[in-house]
Amino acid sequence: MSIVSSSQTVSSETLTIRPSSISTWLNCPWKWYKHHIEGVPSIPNVKMTAGTATHKGAEVGYTEKIKTGELPPVSVMQDAAVEEFQKKLKEEDVIVEADEDPGKYEKIVVENISLYQPVMEETRPKAVEKKYRIEFSGYEFVGALEGTADIIEDGGIVDIKTTLRKAVPSRYIPQLSAYAMLAEEAGEGKMDRATIHNIVNGKAVYSLPAELAKAQTRYLLDILARSVDDVLSGRSLPEIVFRGTPSSNLCDRRYCKLYDTCPFVKGVGP
Numbered sequence: 219m220s221i222v223s224s225s226q227t228v229s230s231e232t233l234t235i236r237p238s239s240i241s242t243w244l245n246c247p248w249k250w251y252k253h254h255i256e257g258v259p260s261i262p263n264v265k266m267t268a269g270t271a272t273h274k275g276a277e278v279g280y281t282e283k284i285k286t287g288e289l290p291p292v293s294v295m296q297d298a299a300v301e302e303f304q305k306k307l308k309e310e311d312v313i314v315e316a317d318e319d320p321g322k323y324e325k326i327v328v329e330n331i332s333l334y335q336p337v338m339e340e341t342r343p344k345a346v347e348k349k350y351r352i353e354f355s356g357y358e359f360v361g362a363l364e365g366t367a368d369i370i371e372d373g374g375i376v377d378i379k380t381t382l383r384k385a386v387p388s389r390y391i392p393q394l395s396a397y398a399m400l401a402e403e404a405g406e407g408k409m410d411r412a413t414i415h416n417i418v419n420g421k422a423v424y425s426l427p428a429e430l431a432k433a434q435t436r437y438l439l440d441i442l443a444r445s446v447d448d449v450l451s452g453r454s455l456p457e458i459v460f461r462g463t464p465s466s467n468l469c470d471r472r473y474c475k476l477y478d479t480c481p482f483v484k485g486v487g488p
Contacts, residue, residue: 232357232360232362233255233359233361233446234351234360234361234362234363235363235364235439235442235443236364236365237363237365237392237394237396237397238365238393239253240392240393240396240435240438241390241392245463246463246474247460247462247463248456248457248461248462248463248476248480249476250460251456251460255446255449255450255456258476262306263314263315264312264314264315264318264323265318265323265382267323268303268326268327268330268380268419269419270302270303271300271302271306271327272299272334272380273368273378273380274298274299274301274302275295275302275330276295276334276338276346276368276378277298278290278294279294279295279331279335280338280346282294283338283341283343284346289335289338289339292332295331295335296328296331296332299327299331300324300328303323303324303327304324325420330417330419330420333422333423334415334417337423337425341369341415342371342372343371343376344371344372344406345367345369345370345406346369346370347366347367347368348366348367349365349366350364350365350401350404351363351364352399357443357446357447358447359446359451360443360447363396363400364400365396365397367397367400370406373408373409373410374409374410374411374413375394375397375398375411375412375413376412376413376414376415377390377393377412377413377414377415378414378415378417379415379416380419381417381418381419382418382419383418384416384418384422384424385414385426387427387429388429390428391428391430391435392431392434392435392438394412394414394428394430395430395431395434396439397409397412398412398432409430411430412428412429413425413426413427414427414428445460457481462481462482462483463482464480469483
């Protein structure tokens with residue numbers, strides 16, 4: 219993998235890889251292929267919408283802190299989060315399961331901001347929700363790595379995760395490393411550390427240190443980009459290069475909308 223200079227151009231038809239998608243590829247290559255190559259949409263559910271809304275409330279708070287040095291009142295962040303939650307429910311094709319109450323998750327969003335506020339007080343953001351892009355050369359169909367970092371601090375990446383139970387930081391090493399690579403290439407300085415602000419919905423908040431593995435992540439990105447090239451050029455079949463992983467604990471109808479049509483479920487596949 220090589221990074222091209224700003225004077226070079228990459229075809230607008232090439233694929234852009236996002237840091238958040240690397241973990242999906244590692245967990246289930248077939249799911250990654252169906253979504254990112256074939257364009258099968260990922261249907262949001264009410265839990266995901268609650269996470270998006272919590273991020274919005276945090277963004278409003280950190281944006282004010284960067285401008286003034288102080289967080290706004292917690293009610294301001296909660297109002298922004300609730301407004302985002304309600305907007306997303308109306309605008310997106312959100313799946314609401316029979317046993318899910320949107321009102322319950324709206325209350326969770328409010329509680330998430332309340333729980334997160336003390337951690338926000340201790341955080342020193344340089345930038346929030348900042349988009350970065352690295353363009354690649356050497357691939358036929360993959361043009362860039364692009365992502366929006368939740369928080370940039372001096373020398374570090376901070377990522378907000380809303381989960382149902384306490385997060386395992388090692389699962390996010392490739393994603394965080396990719397964000398660190400992006401920030402460094404954009405001139406943010408050397409990124410030596412990563413932290414996950416883990417909001418366990420409505421229950422607790424943890425500040426979890428995470429490792430960075432930038433060299434290994436470059437290697438993974440190279441494998442992924444070459445796999446895309448092999449399939450889209452016709453040199454290999456997607457069922458071979460992007461095989462599903464039915465042994466994964468995420469291979470479940472509750473977590474994957476492709477489950478009922480997946481050829482790899484229960485170990486059956488081409």
